[in-house]
Amino acid sequence: MxxxxxxxxxxxxxxxxxxxxKLLASLGNNITIISRDINKLEAAKQEIKSVCISPEQKVLALAADVSDRLSIESAIFTAIEQISPPDILITSAGIAHPDYFQNLSIDVFEQTxxxxxxxxLYCIKAVLPVMEKRKKGHIVMLxxxxxxxGIYGYSAYSSSKFAIRGLAESLRGELKLLGINxxxxxxxxxxxxxxxxxxxxKPPExxxxxxxxxxxxxxxxxQEIIKGIKRNSFMITPGSEMSILAKIHSLAFPLINQYFDQTVAKVRKNL
Ligand SMILES: NC(=O)c1ccc[n+]([C@@H]2O[C@H](COP(=O)([O-])OP(=O)(O)OC[C@H]3O[C@@H](n4cnc5c(N)ncnc54)[C@H](OP(=O)(O)O)[C@@H]3O)[C@@H](O)[C@H]2O)c1
Structure with a gap:
């Protein structure tokens, strides 16, 4: 498939x-990778090429900043022009700065x-028109x-990942009607x-x-991501911990918070 x-x-x-x-390339996919650092991009491109199964497969590496709308849109349009409309979009670019809330500047929150x-969001908006036109496509959000x-020390990161979850849960039903998974x-x-x-x-707690x-x-x-794409799973939860947590997090949250508070208290005793 x-x-x-x-x-x-x-x-x-x-x-x-x-x-x-690399896993998608080893299955015969054409690949476009997008990130900022050109040296890392070039090295990754060679690694991806080395696992391709056909000389006809295309591997494109494009430099762009996903937080700059014009930059990422232009990279996506280049990929569409040079290869084809995307069948799959995976938004894996991300950053994390754990620290105590008092140490995290507003800049860190804004950047995260x-x-x-x-x-x-910018990537999804950029691929949507072509996916909508073709009535197919699969978007995978990280x-x-x-x-x-919410996890102690992750106030900036958790907020951004909750936002992604909110976007995904809201979009799921809308995109389904357009034939997009x-x-x-x-x-x-x-x-x-x-x-x-x-x-x-990371704080010791x-x-x-x-x-x-x-x-x-x-x-x-x-591998779990590929499995999830093949099965068209809305939630991809590698391992039993994530699978259980994804199902019962709201119910279990008072207990989880209790465990967090006890762990924090234990660590703070020894600081
Ligand atoms: N590792 C974990 O334990 C973990 C757990 C849960 C979720 N995640 C999530 O999984 C995703 C991948 O994480 P990873 O651990 O594989 O991270 P990673 O190895 O640090 O890779 C991050 C990638 O994102 C790119 N990137 C960062 N900022 C960017 C920007 N502004 N524009 C374009 N590209 C950018 C980086 O390249 P450049 O810096 O060159 O741009 C790099 O290619 C992230 O969304 C992360 O939050 C990771």
Whole structure:
């Protein structure tokens, strides 16, 4: 089903985006990856090319900032022109700056919302007319466990991932009527440059709260994303923790908060 399709993947030069791009390329997809750093883009393009199964497959790497509407629109229009309208759009570009709320400037909140939320919205708006015209397409949005429940130390990031979830849940029914499928991914902690970066500023309380969760590989999350696309799942929840959480988070939230507060108190005793 995925063979010979065109997938556009923002954040495709690293982590979950790159792993998913490679898996799609290994299934015969034409691939466009979009992010900012040209060196990372070029290196990822070579990696993606190396797993293609046919010399006819196209791999395009375009530099653009998803938080700049004109920049990302222009990249998407170039991809459409040079390859074809996209069958799949995956919005994986994202940033995370965990820290105590008092340490997070308003700039961080604005930047996180600009990249994670508006960077997702701009891409969807840019592909919608061609998907609508063709009455087909699949949009895959990346949220997070922090988009299901607010987590200590993640005030900027959680808000942006909740916003993505709100957008996805509202859009699902509207897009369905246009023949366009939508999936929302809640990846667990995944071993990527983003997680490495997060660990530098994560408060100790946040580290303790997230310590029990297993860290996934980007490839394993990518495989779950492909499975979710093939099954046309609205919610893609890699692993049992995310699957359970996605179903019962509201009911379980008082208990989860109790656990969070106890963990925070334990850590603070030793600070
Ligand atoms: N890793 C985890 O534990 C985890 C857990 C839950 C959810 N997620 C979500 O999964 C997605 C992928 O995360 P990851 O861990 O794979 O991160 P990553 O390895 O750091 O990759 C992020 C990608 O986004 C690109 N990017 C960042 N800002 C951008 C911008 N303004 N414009 C265009 N591209 C931009 C980066 O390239 P440039 O910097 O060169 O632009 C890079 O290609 C994110 O949305 C993240 O929030 C990750």
């Amino acid at each position: 995925i063979k010979k399709q065109h997938s556009i993947i923002t954040g495709g030069s690293s982590g979950i985006g790159k792993a998913t791009a 919302m600009a990249v994670n939320y508006f960077g997702t 949220s997070s466990g922090a988009g299901l429940m 939508l999936s929302l991914v809640y990846p667990p902690d995944t071993d990527t440059p983003q997680l490495e970066q997060e660990n530098k500023t 946040t580290k303790a709260i997230t310590a029990t969760a297993k860290t996934w590989t980007a490839e394993a999350v990518g």
